[in-house]
Amino acid sequence: MKLVQFYVRQDPDRKPRVGAVNGESEIVALKTEGTMRDVIEAGGASDLGKGDSHRLEDVKLLSPLTNPDKIICIGLNYHDHVIESNMQVPKVPVLFPKYNNCLLGHDDEVTIPAEVEQCDYEVELAVVIGKTAKRVPLESAMDYVFGYTILNDVSARDIQLNEPQWTRGKAIDGFAPTGPWIVTADELADPGNLGISLTLNGETMQNSNTKELIFNIPYLISFLSNTMTLQPGDIISTGTPPGVGMGRKPQVWLKPGDVVEATVEGIGTLRNAFAAERI
Template sequence: MRLLSFEHGGRVSWGVIGERGGIIDLGALTGRRFPTLRSALEANAFNELTALASARNADLPVDDIRFLPVIPEPQKIFCVGLNYEAHRVEANRPKTGHPAIFVRTATSQVGHNENLVVPTESPSLDYEGELAIVIGKAGRRINESDAWSHIAGYAAYNDGSVREWQQHTTQWTSGKNFDATGAFGPWLVTRDEIEDGAELSLVTRLNGVEMQRATTHMMIFDIPSLISYASAFATLVPGDVILTGTPGGVGFKRQPPVFMRPGDLVEVEIERVGTLKNRVVAESINPTKVV
């Protein structure tokens, strides 16, 4: 299944892409039982969702909705840095025995076809195409051998980075959490659609030009080890997101550097998952507004 969160006519909902295209509005069908995709994951309702989807025609054309982040308000977004050797080398970072993990906030992300925003504080907004894992079953201190069973599915992510702010200190949080600088979508492809451990290609394009290309087998720390490591210090719950790292080819290490500029189109395509597309805009500030 391809599950997504969306807005239509001012109403926030979630659903599934039907076999003939279009969206089956599962939020409207399930009502208070499962008001969000996250709540459906918490209830492990995949069998019920499959039955509902197979019995209905689409309720909405895809072109009529506004895509939200796949999980609009995850409890946790864990990001893995330097998880591809080419990116570790280009970033001039030493090898480590453990994943480098930082966090993103929900307000830092937008959905498919929504605008990524270059903040007024810095023009250095860089792309980072990544495979996102969405957790479907809670767990703490998960063994690597059990890790696959805790996955609900996969999505594409652009872990946009404001490089100047990322380099202010050794901690990356500030450069990774400007509002609307990361993108998550278009949808969640459920785990049953992709064999555990399958090698998936990842490509990032900026204005149609290929900037990154790798496969998931090039990760330094694989998916089971990332889930096991993260769950050692935090209980993972349904809807949590783990970003598995970006390959080499990021913009700030190119000569000259290449950043996402207003008017650009950036795409993150992951084999068997989908293509996440976003336009880039400059932040609009109301000078009379006082916060």
């Protein structure tokens, strides 16, 4: 099942709703007054009734999660990305946070702050936690996955790499476009073997497979849950493959007017345009 948060463009209040994707061009509203996080906390969407349906072109897709308790990002988690970053392969996962202010949806415009000159893209497979997880054994870690989505870990390299830690360069408003939907775990047989790619203005910049992850999904869930309780709706963004703008020769930085399409096999494509900050 593909689950979305959306509003109907013609609705005057543009109230966010939860829905399911039907086929290629229809969204069916689910009978709930809550958010996607509420649906996940209640055990999922399988028992929810269906309401009105809308053509995909008549709705605005929001980030599939707009109020997670935590967004935990993993850095340097593909071998070739470590090499292009001129860093050493980590012995334990490299962690940094993003926050709800970072979240945008499919086709939302990402604003590049005036002080940022080195804005970069990073396609990532993101894991959505389905139930409370604390000290989860490795062998049962996948039981705690609700589903998967795509996250573009947009980064301000000139801030990130010139400060003692990464948060300010990573947690900028709008720097975590996510979506276009959540694909429930039963729909992806092997999330550890998915094609993952990104194009910039139609040109392929990243092209890899999640089998190249240094720390895989079960390990990340178990590792994180040993010291922090993972909650339903939490997002773990698993890291990006090689091909980021920082690692290219010459380097490539996002600029106003650029369009980035991030794709993960079995999920779909997340598209966002970039614009200059209006001061």
